Amino acid sequence: MSARRRRGPSWRLLWILPAGLSLLAGLDAALLLLGVPAPVSAARLPDVHGMLMVLGFVGTLIALERATALAKWYGFIAPGLLGLGGIALLADPVPLVAAKVLLVAGTAAFTLIYIPLWRRQYDAPLLVQLLGAGLGCAGSVIWLTQATMDHVLPWLIGFVVLTIAAERVELARITMGPNAGNRLLVHAWTITIALVIGVIFPDAGAILLGLALLAMVAWLIVHDIARRTIRAKGAARYMAACILSGYVWLAVAGVALLFGYPDAQPAYDAIVHAVFLGYTISMIMAHATTILPAVLHIDLPYRAAFWVPAAVLQLSLIVRLWIGDGLAQPIGWQVGGVLGVIALLLFVVTAVTSAILGPPKKNEKRRDAAPARVAASHPVSSRVPTTSRPAADTPEGQE
Template sequence: MTRLTASTAGHRAVPRVKPVRRPWRLLFAALVLPVLIASLLGGLLRAGVAVPLPAGAAWAGHAVMAHAALMMAGFFGTLIALERAVALKWPPAYAGPVASAGGALLILAGHAEAGRLAMLGAALLFCVASAMILRRQRAAHTALLLVAAVAWAVGSGLQAWRPESAAPLPWWFAFLLLTIAAERLEMTRLTRRHPAALPAFVAIVGTLLAGAAANGVFFGAALVGLALWLFAFDIARHTVRSSGLPRYMAICLLSGYGWLAVGGVTWIAWSLGMPSRDAALHALGLGFVFSMVMGHAPVILPALARVKLRFGPWFYLPLAALHGTLAWRLVAGWGDTASRAQGALGNALAIALFFLTVLGAIAAWRFTSASRS
């Protein structure tokens, strides 16, 4: 087993940031956890899973209608904005994650217009914070972080303007994809980067943004291109041959890149009129994004929350469960609503298993530490 702290990062260099203080941790936990749970329940209901709910739970209907906004802007937007605020050490930056989580809660409470405006305000504050990061450190990856922030703002602006439209979806995905890609671009500096790598990356990002504006074939093609670029140049292709936490992180990353390619192909098919919407959205949102979460959480969480956890092979269980249930959802669920619902339920259980695994790893560290003292 590998003991993991904020300074033990495997193949990812974690900056020494000031952890979030306890009152802030409690506040963000109180804001974010209900958003995540409501988003997961909304996704299950959309997929046809019979979720037992108390009578008169109007928030459930709002969760169904706003599932994408809750998950991508309300949950992931809050977490990423919180990490950016901690790194920036600029107190007003904390207003961004509060606004994004608060906006999600307003939507669940039935105040959709106010919630959408709060989310837009959060995205604009995030743009300011990202611009400040770029000003402090001028580099390709920090410039890309600002581009990702603008993509979030565009998606949230479209949501506020045309709430019933699917137009925000590619912009929100671009926000998450480019945020992750910026971190991976930074990591390529640890290896000898091919001269064509950066120009190819810039071309892919340009195609992705153009495709987000058009919401069509170009967006899917850019997803496939980004997956191929990551397979070719990411440091994970080397660290997967190591052991312990670095190997686990590399497997999470490489498997996520596979789902990114699947998402690109199915997005192209969806754009051409095939019934692959569910496959396109969830290959990206679950297969790619949550694989990144599972890979990076054992490193980011200790740095932000001032906790220590014990890494072990049990971390592979929720990862395998996620991939297995997602494959069932996309393959068996193609045209079969019952199988799709089964896969969706399995996806939610895999995510819940991951969070239980993290809590168990924290408890294991505390128990081992106490027994040694």
């Protein structure tokens, strides 16, 4: 047993707790928005559902992973502020403006993390991540000045899309070629330009954003190693299936944007959930068994049970977007939404159970072991060494 494993979970587990709380509160808010019974009915939960999920949950996770790569104490300010902002959002006694300010500060601190990372390694995918973080910060600033999310979500879409796409390119340098980073940077600037145009000309910006997303998705699907590992077994196939599913849902959002600015509820709902559930959560499900061990020093072995929440998530999106949004059947919208909540809760339960049970037996491990080449499809294990030395259990990476 390694020394790291004997030390037990990392102190960074503290930063996961507010992210998990934001996730649970966001799911509760989703049930309230669907008009179905929910465990908690706090007054402003439905109004902050989007920010709880995108910045409180996803943003904190990504910022924590980047802070781990930086391995400096000040890097953890960003996930700390984002997590605290998520808690403030769900606490009714805290003024909403105070929660918004915390999120602005958190996204600004997250953007600043990339400056020392850039000095450590001059890399095009890192620039794309910096641009994505800047878009997330812009979205939080816009939300500070207004009450609704209509003009905020496009910037949050840019944040998650560019961040995850840059991670994928970092991992597939061998298959994508040496110029892959520069090509992604072109896609990233096209998406950013579309967002800026959309501020003045909403329909034109939406159409351009749809075209940019489709172009980037087509390029990623062609070059991503997941196209090869989908033919493997066990963990490799599971990860590839989640990754390719994420690309499909991002393409769905791109097609929907070609019809112009989504001012009608069905189109808006379809785009938002295709990106933030179909694309983002599918990618999180794909990489969780690598992210958590690398960041938290907690074993999270792959088990076949992980297929269940992944399959329920895809089913929920089909029901919600096709029957609910496409065919305008409210029952489809509700059933699909509830299934999405169930999928996320199932994934959390599966992950916690797998971590508690520990590594599977040797014969099961041999059956589910991924080929050596699948290491290239893991974002944290491959990325942390490229931007920093392996972090230990202290902020400076020292014993």
